[in-house]
Amino acid sequence: MVARVITELVIANRILAHEDVVDAYGHVSMRHPEHPDRFFLSISKAPQQVGKKDILQFDLEGNPLSKEKRPLYLERFIHGAIYEARPDVMAVVHAHAEATLPFGITDAPLRPVIHSGAFIGAEVPVWDIAAKFGERTNLLVTNMAQGRDLAATLGKNAVALMRGHGFAAAARSLIDVVRLSVYLPRNARVQMAAQQLGAVKPLSRGEIEARTSGYKPQSPETQRAWRYWAERAGCASLLRELD
Numbered sequence: 001m002v003a004r005v006i007t008e009l010v011i012a013n014r015i016l017a018h019e020d021v022v023d024a025y026g027h028v029s030m031r032h033p034e035h036p037d038r039f040f041l042s043i044s045k046a047p048q049q050v051g052k053k054d055i056l057q058f059d060l061e062g063n064p065l066s067k068e069k070r071p072l073y074l075e076r077f078i079h080g081a082i083y084e085a086r087p088d089v090m091a092v093v094h095a096h097a098e099a100t101l102p103f104g105i106t107d108a109p110l111r112p113v114i115h116s117g118a119f120i121g122a123e124v125p126v127w128d129i130a131a132k133f134g135e136r137t138n139l140l141v142t143n144m145a146q147g148r149d150l151a152a153t154l155g156k157n158a159v160a161l162m163r164g165h166g167f168a169a170a171a172r173s174l175i176d177v178v179r180l181s182v183y184l185p186r187n188a189r190v191q192m193a194a195q196q197l198g199a200v201k202p203l204s205r206g207e208i209e210a211r212t213s214g215y216k217p218q219s220p221e222t223q224r225a226w227r228y229w230a231e232r233a234g235c236a237s238l239l240r241e242l243d
């Protein structure tokens with residue numbers, strides 16, 4: 001079970017890197033399926049370079065469960081705080097994807113505007129670290145207090161934008177959160193382009209509901225996307241280990 005989770009998480013890291021959701025920075029985690037008070041996350045490495053030996057278990061306060069001399073992600077508190085606040089969430093992504101950033105620094109709301117963007121949900125709140133922690137932070141989420149404040153802004157939503165920084169995405173499975181994170185910047189780019197042309201019509205609540213309620217992580221359609229992204233990212237042999 002643990003070996004399978006670790007392999008899937010390595011694949012998720014490589015997919016997010018290959019799809020330009022993360023670069024040298026950004027990370028993806030998964031809650032432990034048998035111990036909900038733990039999650040799996042890499043040590044501090046670029047996601048493209050993450051391997052199985054880099055994945056550690058953490059408690060929900062961001063402490064590694066085993067002694068570790070290698071450096072850890074400074075922003076691992078994002079993950080712990082979201083798992084703490086949201087028992088339904090099984091996987092979390094934090095990234096700095098450029099296309100999402102304009103929507104975090106203006107009053108133009110990011111909305112789902114394409115069918116594959118439905119999973120970002122009807123509302124995408126913006127978290128401003130300065131609102132509670134003042135004007136002298138380095139913008140990074142470096143402790144649990146900041147992580148919990150971000151999780152409170154996320155609320156029951158799937159994504160929160162982080163002002164001048166990036167986004168945090170939460171979902172009920174690893175495939176869900178990868179899919180959501182791949183389509184979030186694409187949706188943002190389409191919305192930006194459309195706004196040059198005129199008024200934008202986002203998806204209706206009914207359309208969002210119809211897309212998300214019919215979605216199944218293990219369906220052939222979803223698995224097709226996962227395998228496509230994984231093979232493009234050079235993970236064909238890792239996929240075979242899971243078959």
Ligand SMILES: [Zn+2]
Pocket residue numbers: 026075094095096140165166
């Ligand atoms: Zn960050």
